[in-house]
Amino acid sequence: MRDTELYRHLLGLLEPWTVERVELNVPEQRVDVWTAHPTGQRWACPECGADLALYDHAEERVWRHLDSCQFLTYLHARPPRVQCPTHGVRQVRLPWAEARSRFTALFERLAIDVLKATDIRGATRILRISWDEAWHLMAKAVARGQRAKAVHVPTHLGVDEKAIAKGQTYLTLVVDLQRATVEHIADDRTQASFASYFEPLTPAQKASIEAVAMDMWPAYIQAARAHVPGAAEKIVFDRYHIMAHMGKAVDTVRKQEHRTLRAAGDETLTGSKYLWLYAGENVPEAHQARFVELQQRNLKTGRAWALKETLRVLWSYTRTGWARRFWQRWYVWATHSQLPPVVKVARLIKRNLPNVLTYFAHPITNAVCEGLNSKIQTIKKRACGFRNKEHFKTAIYFHCGGLQLYPATHGIPG
Numbered sequence: 001m002r003d004t005e006l007y008r009h010l011l012g013l014l015e016p017w018t019v020e021r022v023e024l025n026v027p028e029q030r031v032d033v034w035t036a037h038p039t040g041q042r043w044a045c046p047e048c049g050a051d052l053a054l055y056d057h058a059e060e061r062v063w064r065h066l067d068s069c070q071f072l073t074y075l076h077a078r079p080p081r082v083q084c085p086t087h088g089v090r091q092v093r094l095p096w097a098e099a100r101s102r103f104t105a106l107f108e109r110l111a112i113d114v115l116k117a118t119d120i121r122g123a124t125r126i127l128r129i130s131w132d133e134a135w136h137l138m139a140k141a142v143a144r145g146q147r148a149k150a151v152h153v154p155t156h157l158g159v160d161e162k163a164i165a166k167g168q169t170y171l172t173l174v175v176d177l178q179r180a181t182v183e184h185i186a187d188d189r190t191q192a193s194f195a196s197y198f199e200p201l202t203p204a205q206k207a208s209i210e211a212v213a214m215d216m217w218p219a220y221i222q223a224a225r226a227h228v229p230g231a232a233e234k235i236v237f238d239r240y241h242i243m244a245h246m247g248k249a250v251d252t253v254r255k256q257e258h259r260t261l262r263a264a265g266d267e268t269l270t271g272s273k274y275l276w277l278y279a280g281e282n283v284p285e286a287h288q289a290r291f292v293e294l295q296q297r298n299l300k301t302g303r304a305w306a307l308k309e310t311l312r313v314l315w316s317y318t319r320t321g322w323a324r325r326f327w328q329r330w331y332v333w334a335t336h337s338q339l340p341p342v343v344k345v346a347r348l349i350k351r352n353l354p355n356v357l358t359y360f361a362h363p364i365t366n367a368v369c370e371g372l373n374s375k376i377q378t379i380k381k382r383a384c385g386f387r388n389k390e391h392f393k394t395a396i397y398f399h400c401g402g403l404q405l406y407p408a409t410h411g412i413p414g
């Protein structure tokens with residue numbers, strides 16, 4: 001077999017394309033392959049498909065292709081152009097690459113698989129591409145996936161903030177709670193951030209949203225009220241966020257009490273921070289004895305912890321009426337606890353109670369978001385720092401967007 005024929009097969013080139021010439025450059029470890037087509041070949045207008053004669057050729061272009069063993073492999077061609085009566089002079093579609101790409105579709109498919117499995121740095125090494133090329137391929141894959149994505153409005157949405165750059169800046173993430181995908185990312189955590197998700201939606205699409213899980217965050221509440229018809233019955237204040245508020249209150253009580261005890265030479269609470277974050281049944285065995293002992297002392301922290309643990313029960317009811325009665329008892333207990341941080345959270349929940357209790361109509365939580373958050377945390381770490389926020393957003397969509405990222409490989413067996 002001649003090397004040109006071999007490369008036609010290796011590249012998967014189909015009619016009318018053939019390989020004209022192959023050059024092997026051993027010192028540079030590269031193979032260059034020139035493709036050609038027969039004269040008299042007719043071409044389709046890329047816009048309307050009209051069957052046309054060749055008009056001329058554009059300048060030679062080069063595409064990075066899959067390696068030939070250890071050799072970097074480049075495909076060269078002069079793209080044919082046609083003159084369509086309707087669309088004027090146009091370059092025809094080439095079967096091996098998307099328009100304007102510097103990589104063949106097969107190379108892009110491989111790059112996407114590598115980028116999914118490793119970080120940007122690893123991808124640059126494995127694929128022998130630059131950092132910018134890796135980001136470019138990732139951004140292209142995301143754009144492709146977003147273009148191909150059918151209009152789909154989730155019935156159950158979650159919205160949450162994500163701190164970046166040491167908590168100085170935030171992103172707003174809108175999540176499809178059923179598919180566990182990030183649907184939309186916006187800058188900041190303002191009303192406008194969340195509202196930007198709704199802007200392209202039709203009134204019917206907005207009405208199809210059945211429930212929205214979120215923290216008791218006024219900006220998000222306002223945005224949901226402005227855009228989701230019947231939001232008053234659809235907003236569900238997420239139990240994990242509510243429990244996080246309680247967790248912080250317990251920790252504040254502990255810090256204050258620890259400071260007071262310590263001033264009197266009492267080290268009872270030293271090193272106990274993490275014990276109070278556990279749910280009762282989850283305290284690790286090694287710490288159980290100490291935890292029981294701490295609970296037997298009449299500590300403010302112990303009372304705050306008991307209030308927190310009892311609040312959990314709220315979400316185990318199946319009927320709103322029972323949950324409401326439980327809440328009333330808990331609220332009296334909490335507000336009489338003389339633990340200011342706990343009283344503060346109890347009042348915060350009370351102000352928002354109607355949309356805490358919507359949980360019993362829509363038992364949704366942002367637990368999915370928490371799962372995605374830890375995935376995003378990994379992305380952030382693996383990326384060895386993001387040069388900019390746009391890169392970070394691209395990576396979130398790439399890994400968590402549930403998008404169809406691959407280019408089509410028309411005419412090439414993919």
Ligand SMILES: [Zn+2]
Nearest residue numbers: 045048084087
């Ligand atoms: Zn045309």
